[in-house]
Amino acid sequence: MTTGTAKPPKMHADEPDIDVPLVTRLIAGQFPRWAELPVERVESGGTSNAMYRLGADMVVRLPRTPGSAADVRTEQVWLRRLAPVLPVAVPVPAGTGRPAEGYPWPWSVYGWLPGASPVIGAIPEPELLAADLAEFVTALHRADPVDAPPAYRSESLAARDAETRATIAELAASAGLDAGAATALWDEALRAPQGDGPPVWIHADLQPGNVLLADGRLSAVIDFGCAGLGDPAVDLIAAWYVIPAAARSAFRSAVGADDAAWTRGRGWALSIALPELSYYRESNPAMASTARHVIAQLLADGAAQG
Numbered sequence: 001m002t003t004g005t006a007k008p009p010k011m012h013a014d015e016p017d018i019d020v021p022l023v024t025r026l027i028a029g030q031f032p033r034w035a036e037l038p039v040e041r042v043e044s045g046g047t048s049n050a051m052y053r054l055g056a057d058m059v060v061r062l063p064r065t066p067g068s069a070a071d072v073r074t075e076q077v078w079l080r081r082l083a084p085v086l087p088v089a090v091p092v093p094a095g096t097g098r099p100a101e102g103y104p105w106p107w108s109v110y111g112w113l114p115g116a117s118p119v120i121g122a123i124p125e126p127e128l129l130a131a132d133l134a135e136f137v138t139a140l141h142r143a144d145p146v147d148a149p150p151a152y153r154s155e156s157l158a159a160r161d162a163e164t165r166a167t168i169a170e171l172a173a174s175a176g177l178d179a180g181a182a183t184a185l186w187d188e189a190l191r192a193p194q195g196d197g198p199p200v201w202i203h204a205d206l207q208p209g210n211v212l213l214a215d216g217r218l219s220a221v222i223d224f225g226c227a228g229l230g231d232p233a234v235d236l237i238a239a240w241y242v243i244p245a246a247a248r249s250a251f252r253s254a255v256g257a258d259d260a261a262w263t264r265g266r267g268w269a270l271s272i273a274l275p276e277l278s279y280y281r282e283s284n285p286a287m288a289s290t291a292r293h294v295i296a297q298l299l300a301d302g303a304a305q306g
Helices: 022-029 067-087 124-143 156-176 180-189 232-241 245-253 259-280 285-303
Strands: 002-004 039-043 050-054 058-063 093-097 107-111 200-202 211-214 218-220 229-232
Touching: 002 229, 022 039, 022 050, 022 058, 022 093, 058 067, 058 259, 067 093, 067 107, 067 124, 124 200, 124 218, 124 232, 156 180, 156 259, 180 285, 200 232, 232 245, 232 259, 232 285, 245 285, 259 285
Parallel strands: none
Antiparallel strands: 002 039, 039 050, 050 058, 058 107, 093 107, 200 229, 211 218
């Protein structure tokens, strides 16, 4: 992530105006002890929150949509409980802000976590990253589920069928998607047996922008807005979103994913990447580029297996 001073581009209808002066006023009004710290926008491909560096050690996250605003309390409560059982750093809540200054929702201050998001095609130690991500996923899935909320992606794949098929048709017409190959992959995922265990803690959004590397190793996982209880196969999306093809089998082996879970994981990755490509083609080119890469990787895997 890099920092800047310009106002972040809007990605959603009715997204509020967010800029450095607004963040400065919010901090001064609600956290006067930090009022003298510099505020600088963090440039990232994130779609749910606008982020601002606060001094050297903190970051302010302001939701862009009502849905993201609803995640603030979930993150504030559960990150404190999950952090001790996870093998890498996660955001530590430092404060919760209230609506003010024309900004309509709760917002958060977290400790700043150093590191950089992985760059597709430029991961120096893919096997080590695969092992690190597998360790994180395994630890998270073992976290105590008592009283935990459902994940943002807690529904079944079947519940995503209509939207996924509609998006396949739309992208076939507008972006040259191989509809036959995408549909075949999706049909296979729907046929895969469901897991027979209870739902577990999942991150549910293991994309490049939500993981940080230091010296080629996983150093932190961020943005737990989608986290909660769900199918562990959802977190297998990291295999196509983050991990290069050469290390994918190592990740699968390390997490112990059987054929059914791996097939569901492919379905989850496809059903997430397709609408991302459709929705963010104009408003977030970085997110759209990642989605194209994921879809291409999934279809290549399908062709290799077919």
